[in-house]
Amino acid sequence: MQSRIEFRRETSFTIQPEDLREVAKFCRTELSFDYLIDISSVDNLGEEPRFEIVYELYSMTLAVHLRLKLAISEEICAVETVSDIWPTANWHEREIYDMMGIRFSNHPDLRRILMWDGYPFFPLRKDFPLEGLPSEMPDVAFTSAAPMEGGPFVTQPSTATAKDREPRARRPDFP
Numbered sequence: 001m002q003s004r005i006e007f008r009r010e011t012s013f014t015i016q017p018e019d020l021r022e023v024a025k026f027c028r029t030e031l032s033f034d035y036l037i038d039i040s041s042v043d044n045l046g047e048e049p050r051f052e053i054v055y056e057l058y059s060m061t062l063a064v065h066l067r068l069k070l071a072i073s074e075e076i077c078a079v080e081t082v083s084d085i086w087p088t089a090n091w092h093e094r095e096i097y098d099m100m101g102i103r104f105s106n107h108p109d110l111r112r113i114l115m116w117d118g119y120p121f122f123p124l125r126k127d128f129p130l131e132g133l134p135s136e137m138p139d140v141a142f143t144s145a146a147p148m149e150g151g152p153f154v155t156q157p158s159t160a161t162a163k164d165r166e167p168r169a170r171r172p173d174f175p
Helices: 017-029 089-100
Strands: 003-007 010-015 035-043 051-059 064-072 078-080 103-105 143-145 153-155
Touching (some): 064 078, 089 103
Antiparallel strands (some): 035 051, 051 064, 143 153
């Protein structure tokens, strides 16, 4: 354990990434933290370690919250899964992987859930290109900058078919 913080009757512990599984198992079995409320991640671009993962736990029997925080570097960018300890972690970890690019070792099904396979970016990272990017499908669409009130991307309409516009719409058994 690196540090302990009490704020508004909630306790937060900062732990080392390599201690996560041991601490998680202890919290679940010995301290009765039977409910994983959420897992979130923070991108501290320009700082080292760059990423922070926050586990929000709750004990139904004790009516107590506990927060576990750990920091990981951009070079490592991976931590062990806790989906076998709290099954609800499965989709939380997948979303963090999909949006931030943080991998969860030994996860039973670590694949993207919001972005398509092969998408080269992680949209919730602070270095994500909000100004837009050219489409990888020429003559189909171009993503250009838009005012932030309307969202970061505006795609120009195209006369291409859905099959050409959206690779995921193609059936694998048809050319």
